[in-house]
Amino acid sequence: MDGDFDDETTLTITQAENPELVGGKLATEQWRVSCSDTSQESYTIRYLAPDEVTEDYSVFVRTNDGWQKVSSTAFGSYLVFTVASPEVDVAVVHALSVWLQYAIVFAVILLVLLVLFGISKSRRGKQKRTPTPAHNAEAPKANPPHRPAKKKKRIILLVAAVLAIAVVCALVYVKFGAAADAYELLKDFAEQPENAMTLSMSVQLDDTMVNTEMDITRTQVEGHEAACIQSSGISLYYANGAVIMENGKAFQVSDLHPDYSLLPAQTAQLFGAVAFTTSRSDEGVVSQLTAEGENANRLLKVLLPQQADHLSDTQKITMQLTSSGNKIRFIRFLSEGTLMDTDKTVYTLTAELKPKSIDENFTIPDAVKETISSGNTEGEISISEDLFRLLSAWTTMSQEGSFAADVQLSVECGPISLSESMKYGQALAEGNKVSFVRKDDLAVYFAQETFCDQNGVLLTEQDSALIDCARLLEVLKQICLNGEFDCTDTGNSTWLYKLTLDENAMKTIAYAAAPEMQSMPVTLSSGSVQLTVSDGVMKEIECLCTGGLEGFAEAAPVTVSAKLTLEHNSAVEIPDAVTQQLLQGGIKENGQ
Missing domain, CATH: 2.60.40 (Immunoglobulin-like)
Incomplete structure (x- = not known):
């Protein structure tokens, strides 16, 4: 199933x-x-x-x-x-074989024709055997020959033959008549500048089953072909032979993250080069082919990227295109066999690609558009498993219904000295995500850049220093996804990420933690971020930046540190006044 x-x-x-x-x-x-x-x-x-x-x-x-x-x-x-x-x-x-049914129908038609022909011949024979009257007998006046009757028989036989030929042609068309359409349908769909589809895949490796669902959208960005592939909340963008993250950073396309939007074009190539059969079912016209060898491996490397290195050269894949009314309903893929790995893993792949309407709310982030338009898509590296794991952890956290983080924030910078504990989190209110920062009796709630306090009173950046702290987590996320890191597998499905920060990244973090530092002559010389990901979710984030304060007679060290300990799926309540202001007032006023 x-x-x-x-x-x-x-x-x-x-x-x-x-x-x-x-x-x-x-x-x-x-x-x-x-x-x-x-x-x-x-x-x-x-x-x-x-x-x-x-x-x-x-x-x-x-x-x-x-x-x-x-x-x-x-x-x-x-x-x-x-x-x-x-x-x-x-x-x-x-059930009876389809071809056997065709043969029976043809045999019945042929039998009818033979019977009609036999009857006609029998009557002509009887007419020839009729005795000739004697010469001395009075012969009845001969009637003129009934030529029209013979013509009528010939017409009946001719009509029957034409009907038989028409029936046979119709049966042949049922099997083969639509064959030429399959390639054209795929080719036309693949050449559309904009379209959308869903891809559902099930891969069984021995006793392990993995199911994947993804939405694929192809579009244009200032004359450049682009595609977006969304799966498990993560969006990756493809253009000019590169894969681009939401922040605009480009990477090389790799086997781990192939461009699934090319599947229609690759399938069309096979339907144009490999013989296939066509039949009809209740779902429409079904065109099917089986590819093997290099033809099969080209598709299997896309559908089975993690097993691509262990595919046999003799592997096969079956493709089935179902169409109706000159439109593609879906394309199915099936492959099964044994991998050439050390364990000789038995695998079964089933996949279905189905066209759909483009989501009217679909948009490409500005950072991605800028990268595509600039043409700077020649990434030097590909998206590694470690980077994708980190991206998945950030995405999972941002899409959670609720989470909370205990935040320890410490700043030492000349006249600024603080050590604070606060709560950061996210919860759902009326199906919408609302984030918050709480410190003692103060709280700031925000959604889509609209801020208010716990009483629903709208706030500006000047009203509360907590608004800057509210942006700290997003700042850390963007720095981590843009930076270079070392990843260590510490066991028990836990990975430790360490990033070394440049001066710009350190200042961005420091200014989010203490906005007053922006007006001070601060020099930050060393900084790092450490993240712990366990079982696919973010567990802990630590950040430390150090430097000095210029212009002071004595050495004035500067230290900014933050530690976030995350608790997922925690129970968080949003006050009614906040819900009313952010979801019914502030957001609607902004046209959301």
Whole structure:
């Protein structure tokens, strides 16, 4: 069963001991399928047909009205069908081969023609055997020959022959008539300057199943082709052969993060170069091909990037394009086999690419647009696993329904001396994210650059020093994603990231911690940030910047330090006055 299920989902399949008569035939196989996850709108089931021959079988599902035949498509050696319920009775029945049905129809038509021809010939023979009357007998006046009757017979035979030819041609078209359309449909879709699609993938490696969902949008940025791939809340942008993060930083495209927006074009190339078959199903016209060798590996390196180095040269992939009304409904991919790794891992890949409408709210960040427009997309390095793990941790935190962080902030800079504890966090209010900073009895709440206090009173930057502290976490995030770091695996799914800061980064952090330092002659000479990521989430952030204060008679050391200890999915309440001001007042006034 394919779908986006969590690790606790169970699938139970119970085979019937005595298969029933279904559709007038004894079921080849019959089972009850039960899935513990009842939240899905539909459930896609893959059935491996006996002898891996899919054309000779039909699928039935038990309903309140008895057994009903359901639409299924052949996908490699599998029959793929969809059911609406998490618990369902399924039966597979042996059916006549499609070609056998065609042969029967053709044989019946041919038999009818032979019968008609035989009857006509028999009548002509009888007419020839009629005895000739004697010469002395009075011969009846001969009637003129019925030429029109013979012509009518010929016309009937001609019409029957034409009908037979038309039926045969129609049957052939059902199988082959739409074949030329598959390549053109894919080519036209791939050449569209703007389009959108979803890609669903399931990869099983031995007993481990990984499901991935992503949204793909292709667009134009000042004449440059660009694509956005969104998965698990992370957006990566592709243009000019580079992959770009939301902050505008460009990297080389690597096997770990391939450009999935190229799949339609790559599939079109195969449909233009490899022979394929075409048939019809309840879902539309189905065009299918199987590629192998180098043709297969080009696609598998995109769909299985982490296993690309262990693919066999003889590996195969089956592609199935389903179209209706000259539009692509979906493209399915299936590949299975054994990897050439030390463990000889058995794998199964199923994927579905489905066109969709472009989201009207889709936008590309300004930083990404600037990078694409400038043409500075020649990244020297690719996005590493360590960087992607760090990006994922930041993204997970920003998308959480709620989290809180205990913040310890210390600043020593001449006349400025402070050591403070505060609370930073985020929570959902009416489905919208609201962030906050609390210190003693003071609190600042903010959403989309609109700030207010706990009573719902709007604030400006001059009203509260906490507003600057509110930006500290975002400052640290951007510095970490733009900087160079060392990553150490400390065990137990925990990684320690260390970044060395340049002077600009140190000043940005220091000014967010203590805005008064901007007017002082501060020189920062050393700085670092240390982050702890465990089980995919951010656990701790530490920052330290040191330097000196110029113009003082005696040495005046400067120290800025911050430590954030994060608690995820914590219970946080947002006051009603804040919700009313930020979500019904301030945000709406800004046109949001």
